[in-house]
Amino acid sequence: MRIILVGYGVVGKSVTTILARKYAEKVKDYGFNPKIVAIADIDGAVINPRGFSPEKLEAIKQKGFPISSDPQFGHPKMSVLDVIKSVEAEVVVEVTPVNIKDAEPALSHITTAFKTRKHVVTTNKGPLALAMPALTELAEYNNVYLRFSGTVGGGTPLLEFAKRCLAGDKILAIRGILNGTTNYILTEMSQNRVTFQEALTNAQRLGYAETNPSMDVDGFDTACKVVILANWIMNKKITLRDVDRTGIRDVSLQMLDEASKRGNTIKLVGSIDSDKATAIVKPTEIAKTNPLCVSGVLNAVTFSTEYAGEQTVIGKGAGGIETASAVLRDLLDIRHKLATKQLT
Numbered sequence: 001m002r003i004i005l006v007g008y009g010v011v012g013k014s015v016t017t018i019l020a021r022k023y024a025e026k027v028k029d030y031g032f033n034p035k036i037v038a039i040a041d042i043d044g045a046v047i048n049p050r051g052f053s054p055e056k057l058e059a060i061k062q063k064g065f066p067i068s069s070d071p072q073f074g075h076p077k078m079s080v081l082d083v084i085k086s087v088e089a090e091v092v093v094e095v096t097p098v099n100i101k102d103a104e105p106a107l108s109h110i111t112t113a114f115k116t117r118k119h120v121v122t123t124n125k126g127p128l129a130l131a132m133p134a135l136t137e138l139a140e141y142n143n144v145y146l147r148f149s150g151t152v153g154g155g156t157p158l159l160e161f162a163k164r165c166l167a168g169d170k171i172l173a174i175r176g177i178l179n180g181t182t183n184y185i186l187t188e189m190s191q192n193r194v195t196f197q198e199a200l201t202n203a204q205r206l207g208y209a210e211t212n213p214s215m216d217v218d219g220f221d222t223a224c225k226v227v228i229l230a231n232w233i234m235n236k237k238i239t240l241r242d243v244d245r246t247g248i249r250d251v252s253l254q255m256l257d258e259a260s261k262r263g264n265t266i267k268l269v270g271s272i273d274s275d276k277a278t279a280i281v282k283p284t285e286i287a288k289t290n291p292l293c294v295s296g297v298l299n300a301v302t303f304s305t306e307y308a309g310e311q312t313v314i315g316k317g318a319g320g321i322e323t324a325s326a327v328l329r330d331l332l333d334i335r336h337k338l339a340t341k342q343l344t
Helices: 010-030 054-063 080-086 106-115 125-141 158-165 180-192 196-205 220-234 253-261 320-343
Strands: 002-006 035-041 044-047 074-076 091-094 119-122 171-177 243-245 264-273 279-287 298-305 310-316
Touching (some): 002 010, 002 080, 010 035, 010 054, 010 320, 035 080, 044 080, 080 106, 091 320, 106 119, 119 125, 119 320, 125 220, 158 171, 158 298, 180 253, 180 264, 220 243, 220 279
Parallel strands (some): 002 035, 091 119, 243 279
Antiparallel strands (some): 171 264, 264 279, 298 310
């Protein structure tokens, strides 16, 4: 399987690391032979049609920016779209930064990959939040696969659990704590009695929150993930504008104290019900004994089903190597589906 890697930040580098480490094991266990034939970033690309060896991938990573200055394989100023169009590969792994205003440039990367008959694995929530129904249709039209495990839950297989382990059951509702940064902030406020601003400053110091924390604290990240869950698991054709969203900026110590007196706490919860068209993201009072009541940067999602009742999955929601592990899962899933097609 030839792979074009688009984006060479924390996740992109982690993808090269995990593929290099797991190469021999995956070839032996799954007949899966991944070869990165191109890495494209904002400054240009490195391209080797025969595939980069683990040693060369490590050398590229160690050399640092710009990767296109590589004397043997570098292509300075070559655009990502030109790489996707011109390099022969089966899969594009798209791991560029999230943009929820217009989803670019990731949206163009993904649609170009589809039009050139390449499968896509992405960790980028932007295109899915703004245009998931259209992207799903375009993938089906071009007879290619779109996979995105890393967009929800990082390395925790939330999407796979619902799609596979609960297959045959009807999922009636999904409720989850889907953003580790806001969960950390609310945990700090509740347990250490610090203000929102103090907790946010701590989160930024530890690298959990960006300098501009709006994506997290205003609920956009959670809303994007709810859209993906709703489309993929509940077949609801919604986008980000269909989410009723409220962030955590107005959560006060007094509110947390009042909730605590009732044996509860406040968490930022994203939810979608099968019988409702609108998804909701808002600070919600939940019991401290509720399985969703996880602390720190953990994520937790409860699937309410018709027959199996409530099933809750808990795990770490972010991190470069964790998200890269989700990319590997998606690549293996595509490999399996392609092999199954060949046998039928």
